[in-house]
Amino acid sequence: MSGTPTNANAGLWSITLFASDGSAQINQQFTIDVAAVNHAPEFVVPAAASAAGGALFSLPLAASDIDGDGLVISAAGLPTWLTLTSQGSGSATLSGTPTNLNVGNYYIELGASDGVATTTGILTLTVARGANHAPILQQKLVTWYAHPLSTWAGDFAVTDADGDAITFSAIGLPGWLKLADHGDGTASIGGQTPDVIGDFSFTVLASDGQGGQASYSTTITLAPVPDGVSGDTLYVWGTNSNDQIALYPYDRGSGIRVSKNGVITNYRAAAVKKICVYAFDGNDSISITTGLIPTYLLGGMGDDALSGGEGADIITGGGGRDLIFGNGGADRLNGSGGSDKIYGYAGSDRLFGGDGNDTLDGGYGIDWLRGEAGNDVLLSRDKTRDVLIGGEAGDGFTDYAQIDSAWDELHEIESLLD
Secondary structure, three states: OOOOOOHHHOEEEEEEEEEEOOOOEEEEEEEEEEOOOOOOOEEOOOOEEEEEOOOOEEEEEEEEOOOOOOOEEEEEOOOOOEEEEEEEOOEEEEEEOOOHHHOEEEEEEEEEEOOOOEEEEEEEEEEEOOOOOOOEEOOOOOEEEEOOOOEEEEEEEEEOOOOOOOEEEEEOOOOOOEEEEOOOOEEEEEEEOOOOOEEEEEEEEEEOOOOOEEEEEEEEEEOOOOOEEEOOEEEEEOOOOOOEEEEEEEOOOOEEEEEEOOEEEEEEHHHOOEEEEEOOOOOOEEEEOOOOOOEEEEOOOOOOEEEOOOOOOEEEOOOOOOEEEOOOOOOEEEOOOOOOEEEOOOOOOEEEOOOOOOEEEOOOOOOEEEOOOOOOEEEOOOOOOOEEEOOOOOOOOOOEEEOOOOOOEEEOOOEEOO
């Protein structure tokens, strides 16, 4: 008697054997105890699988058990984007959608268990780069506003679903602005605004190196702030046309009167410690007679006539043929572009001709005159010690000087005038 039981035959089996010679019969009883023996589940794990960024990945899994035991499929080392879902009866599915940020190899341990034994295998899942996603520039205002002769700065940031390195560039960026790429998906653009009123348009580009690009076009509008007192400073703004501006005291000095192109505005003098006047383009005439209040005065482009007060003033002509008077105080007078005539008058002044053929007259006081570029005339006629500098050595220009004191100091002067 022989046979091979299965786990389905486990248990006690009572057996009776009979023997007969045809006339008589005998029997014998015995019991066979069939013990169950567990068999590990059968589970074949694929050696490799592939996925692509942006595409759904799905892998069905199945295990069996010759003992008919219930099975549980498990996974270890799953990335966050991948999920194991059991369907019961030894079936499950690995599924998920990776992004291009998930490119690489993943080693996942899969197992099937009957509660006693577990069969495992390693799946190598390779995620390749999928379709590229263009970067997205975080939008700012379409139009920015700033004031002339101030500092402007704008920040830009990019999001990129693929995590690509971003390179910034700009089209039409005005010369007074500079682009700084910080190398981390952000950039900034900034600079000192010029002394003009108007619009400046440019486009910022962000490229991911994979053919994707984002662009953002914007405009910076330079507009003057309204005239008035801000903090302790009185601001007066001209236009791009020919301006007639005068500042003078009124009401026995308790106020400052501003006459701008025929319009009168009064301010309390006690609140004003400094004066700033910006004339911009045009042939401007600006006169300051407000006493010792320090003044910053800018003529801008055009042929300007600029006259400071009795305080320590800074006056810049800008472009054009300018006529500049420092009057009282220790002034800094700058001709800048064009052939200018600059007069310090009283006080120890510093005069700079800038470009062009300039005439510089220090007036009374210990003055410092520098012709800079051009064929300049430097005059010291107050019988005090002045320093006269024609320009750079070997600059090809001929500078002239007239002095009236043995104490005067000359540098790079090619000719003396009688």
